[in-house]
């Protein structure tokens with residue numbers, strides 16, 4: 001049985017004041033929830049404070065990115081071991097915003113995935129196609145390329161300690177959610193591709209959906225066979241919305 005995971009990707013949002021209000025509302029609203037694993041991924045500068053605030057709660061904390069290198073002359077980068085040291089449990093790698101803005105290619109993302117695991121973090125590997133890819137019928141080819149790069153670099157058993165997030169780029173921050181059927185189709189494709197290497201790993205692997213998940217569409221997505229929770233952007237900044245999404249995931253468990 002795969003325990004659903006709902007993770008909030010705050011992206012480059014927040015302030016000390018806003019974070020403190022959001023976290024106290026989340027703790028009040030989610031304190032009793034056991035059927036779903038919860039995480040928030042704030043901007044790196046806020047991590048120590050957020051970890052401190054959430055210590056003893058049922059909400060884990062993760063980074064939004066980490067370096068593919070262990071340490072050294074890499075200005076501006078953060079090593080996985082640094083995230084682990086301060087108390088992070090997971091880290092997002094390969095988010096489409098970084099693939100686009102920082103030109104992270106699949107080989108680089110795979111190296112980050114490996115480095116994150118070496119540091120003891122659970123990578124949340126993001127994959128997903130652009131609008132033009134979908135329109136040209138290339139969704140599966142794009143997702144396969146992103147996934148295979150990591151399977152080849154890390155080995156399929158590494159996915160025992162990882163999570164995949166399918167985030168169609170055209171659905172991120174646009175209000176255009178993939179229909180549950182569109183999402184399920186790609187989730188099943190991802191699981192089958194992993195199953196091609198190891199059916200047991202695939203059966204236990206959590207595959208999250210991300211892209212305009214809101215309180216009113218979460219249940220429809222999480223109810224499907226291969227959707228094991230969500231990676232939430234905009235709605236994770238709104239306590240009521242995030243709580244409702246987490247509850248929808250708990251009910252799907």
Ligand code: 13P
Pocket residue numbers: 009095167171172173174175210211212213231232233234235
């Ligand atoms: P939105 O929920 O704002 O569409 O963002 C999704 C996302 O990119 C999460 O990583």
